[in-house]
Amino acid sequence: MAKNNNGEWTTIIRPKESLWKLNLKELWDYRDLCSLFIRRDITTAFKQTVLGPLWFIIQPTMTVLLYAVVFGNIAKIPTDGLPEPLFYLAGVSLWGYFSGCLGRARSTFTGNVNLFGKVYFPRLIVPISGLVSGLLTFGIQMLLFAVVYCVYVFGHLPGSEHLSMNYTALLFPLYVVMLAGLGLGFGIIFSSFSTKYRDIGILLNYVTSLWMYATPIIYPLSTVTDPRLKMAMQINPVTSIFEGFKYGFLGAGEFSWNWLSYSFIVMVVLLLFGTIVFNQKERNFMDTV
Amino acid sequence: MATAIEFNHVSKLYRLGLVSTGTFREDIKRWWITSVQKKEDPYLTIGETNDRGTKGESQFVWALRDIDFKVEQGDVVGIIGKNGAGKSTLLKLLSKITAPTTGDIRARGRIASLLEVGTGMHPEMTGRENIYLNGAILGMTKSEITRKLDEIIDFSGCERYIDTPVKRYSSGMRVRLGFAVAAHLDPDILVVDEVLAVGDAEFQKKAIGKMQDVSQGGGRTVLFVSHNMASVRALCKNGVLLENGKTKMIGEIGSIINEYMSSMVSSENIPISEIPREGKLNNNIKYTQIQFLDFNNNSITPHTGQPLRIRVRVHVSSPGFKAATFTVTISDSMANPMLIYPSSMSTPAFNVAEGTHYFDCDIPKLPLTGGSYRVSLWCGINGVGTDHLENKIKLDVIDDDYFQYGREISANLKGKVVFDEHVWHKSE
Known part of the structure; x- marks a missing residue:
């Protein structure tokens, strides 16, 4: 059979592609789909609810109250001298965004079987759009954080004397990008490995809930005195982000350029590795999912 | 072009089959052979043709x-x-x-x-x-x-x-x-x-x-x-x-x-001797099998507009009979009769000796549209029924182009109407 010159073909479907073929152009071509997915997530989030977006505020408020009672008042875990509502709210909102990104990315394959089984588009669009639509919740919670912050500062409520904002708060956008990147990276890796064996998915539910306690959310890093334990905590790549955020906005926490750089490198490595695994997996996952 | x-x-x-611990073991083995030993995937050579x-x-x-x-x-x-x-x-x-x-x-x-x-x-x-x-x-x-x-x-x-x-x-x-x-x-x-x-x-x-x-x-x-x-x-x-x-x-x-x-070969011979009959019948002549064939006697699934031969096997008890007649009736899925093929009205009655015989009912151009039908069989001697199977046999017809005109009948009429040869023309 006469083979045509490869250059003429616009599509070539092969059993395997090179590991490094990421096809960013294709992702870019589908940017409209990404924005429509985001819009879908946002418009359908609270359809047919009475309170609507208020739920974005009610949920973290209840969690913060619960933490304040259980961890603050009963277990008496210190908060670096910061007002409990602000301390917990910062941790809960950041963790909410991170675990949201992780969760959406993680269920990319298993949660979209029907869609993926019928039509092709770059599968990465789904977890990427999840990062952006998660920002809506996060943004509202950050507004809540700002309101509570102002109430404390201008109301001179007890604990407000310890509050101070500094220039590292300007790193906030970087923190958000890093949380999203880490969530996406971990998520797509786990998603790729759980298409065949659901064990990974079950395991990860468990790991995520433990992970929260390995992150300085309900306690500040400064309470960890054992140097080995502290090192273990800092190896957790989200720790430096949480501490950096609290340091920048509340004035208490352990800010470290070194650990932030470490987290950033982890994120880049995870994203690279994750995209490669994900791209390999997306080609055949329908057979095993 | x-x-x-x-x-x-x-x-x-x-x-x-299922994905379980067995497949995990296989995966490890496969990974070992292809990635570590750099050999060809053993499972690729053992695949079989896919016959459901x-x-x-x-x-x-x-x-x-x-x-x-x-x-x-x-x-x-x-x-x-x-x-x-x-x-x-x-x-x-x-x-x-x-x-x-x-x-x-x-x-x-x-x-x-x-x-x-x-x-x-x-x-x-x-x-x-x-x-x-x-x-x-x-x-x-x-x-x-x-x-x-x-x-x-x-x-x-x-x-x-x-x-x-x-x-x-x-x-x-x-x-x-x-x-x-x-x-x-x-x-x-x-x-x-x-x-x-x-x-x-x-x-x-x-x-x-x-x-x-x-x-x-x-x-x-x-x-x-x-x-x-x-x-x-x-x-x-x-x-x-x-x-x-x-x-x-x-x-x-x-x-x-x-x-x-x-x-499209359908299930070849449908045994019908064990199907319970209605009413009191002496079974002097009894249906034992039915087949749907084309005119070359190949087993088929009937298609609209194509030839269909309905072949029945009958068992005749001693000592044989004169004036036997056979009738095939095809009803829609709701058991409303649609077509009847009575030998008594189209063909001289048969004389049958004791033993097993085959009879064919030939339909040159099947007028049924695509769908599911029920077949009834009746036979008798001098008009007195000896065997009767009412709507007990399923017949699936595959929709095809009766008039060879490239048009399809609308879905809501399928299985409910029959076609017949005809001509439309403008009258003078």
């Missing part, structure tokens, strides 16, 4: 095996074959939903695949929002959809509901909306799986018309999978017949369809 799609020795291996009916030795089957053909630009190709022949797998490979195990597929131009209508629609969103979402999923850009929006809404016929959430739509309206979006994709290559089977008669007509426009107007290439021979014949020029994952025949659609129909 240039080649639009080229399949180069494409195969696809599937694993049967027979029990295989191996857990791996070739859903497609060495598919190799080209599609010219502007051609409309029908892909036909029995359930499980690999039609949908072929379309899935071409739509990039899953990758081939070996071989490659090359194509020129934008491919749009329509394996389902309305993929990814969200029930909480309005029709208009869903047009955008569904269009983008199928690969259109926002501006492209905006440009075609009015046309799409008009084609769907859902204008009144366009700002209502899709969950309030009837299922038919959802299909219409989904097809309307897909119909405005304007791809170079359109891949369509059995999507026309849904929707009402008016919609089907519209959909087929649109598909014809797509293929005739401007060199678009269409790959079309269907079990409906009438629509395949009407739409396609060429065809590919798949059997057990292999290409059995490639060529002009008419010959492909004929080959396919002759390969």
